[in-house]
Amino acid sequence: MSRTDTFEVEQDGDTLFVMPLRAISSLADESVRHEWERVLKQFDEAEVSNVVFDFEKTRYFGSSMLEAMLVLWKRVRGRDGSMALCNASHEGLEVLQLSKFDTLWPLCDSRQAALAAMHS
């Protein structure tokens, strides 16, 4: 498991769990950008094909987080993998549903449910 101020990343089998640890304002922020690039590098170097975004520690997020998810999703799809989201707050779910991201990936209430949804 690796942890920075902004993301906690953990590999479990062929799945990478990415947990944002605080509200991400903008990928223009140097520190956030640097940490996000590290997450992408971890994905590139790990032998995983699936990603679960776990929002347990982030009550809300905006379009920067959505952008980040899409960037990673494109890499996941390049490996024929799956992606799922879990533990989003009421406000987080609102942002995801407004963006219709619930049509791209399953929104689940736990990591186990996310794993099950990806493998169903």
Add this chain to the structure above:
Amino acid sequence: MTSIYVVDDSAADRRLVGGLLEQQGEWAIEYASDGVEALALMEKELPDLVITDLQMPNMDGLQLVSAATERYPLVPVILITSKGSEEIAVEALKHGAASYVPKRVLADSLIETVENVLMLSTQKRSHARLLGCLVRSHYAFELVNDPMLIPSLVTYLQDESTRVGLCTESERIRIGVALDEALVNALVHGNLEIGSGLRDTDHKTYMQLVRERPTQPPYSTRRIYVEANLSPKEGAFLVRDEGCGFNPWGLPDPTDPANMEQVGGRGVMLMRTFMDEVHYNEHGNQVVMIKRPSAGEHSSSDDNGSSEDFDTSEND
């Protein structure tokens, strides 16, 4: 007269604490035997202070601290701790207890602690009352192109919006998201003139430009101007950049299946969803966002709205 509730399941300890307080002669003391009883008393009439033992049946002191400070944040709670419960005392302070007094030094320290807490509490209440009289406030900022300033400004304006009684916690989050989107747009797409399409086609170059342009002319001399007019009835937020502007009416619908996987284009959608009104000027380099409290949320006030100070007539 200052009223104090003493909460303890032990009648002997209640008498001990009550006796010390009554010696002062200027405080009215009432008693409860556990947290549940104390909260019931508080529901009927709020005291100026609560002093509670830690270990009690039904609802212990720590639970009472959490519940009381959440429901009645202006009523301080002092915890009486036994030997060996220092860690719980720290936990209680984290949960909002105003102070704690170890049982072994009760006779020496209780009165002094109560006086200090009451003094601080009186100041806090006066401050809250004063802010309750605030009908309108205006803020103006001129930001350099530093992304690090954005979260600080968003948090500040969220706090101020809460302080004037404009929003609940949930609405506070919506205000924060919309402000964040507007500020990031002003910085990246406005002042730095980095198109959102680049994120899809060349993410590396996009990141590189974000890193380099804040120090390069003409981008480096540009500023972001932010103004806010806040009242309990309305929040008006103006964000203006010095870039070339854009056409906010020509944005593709990010929820259209054909655009779903494009990286950018969702910021304006979130702004429009989370604010009650969003108005761009004709150049597309200034946005005014209006937020009103949800029905039944704001306190009654004869205050005028705030948005009339910002020109929202050009376009919407």
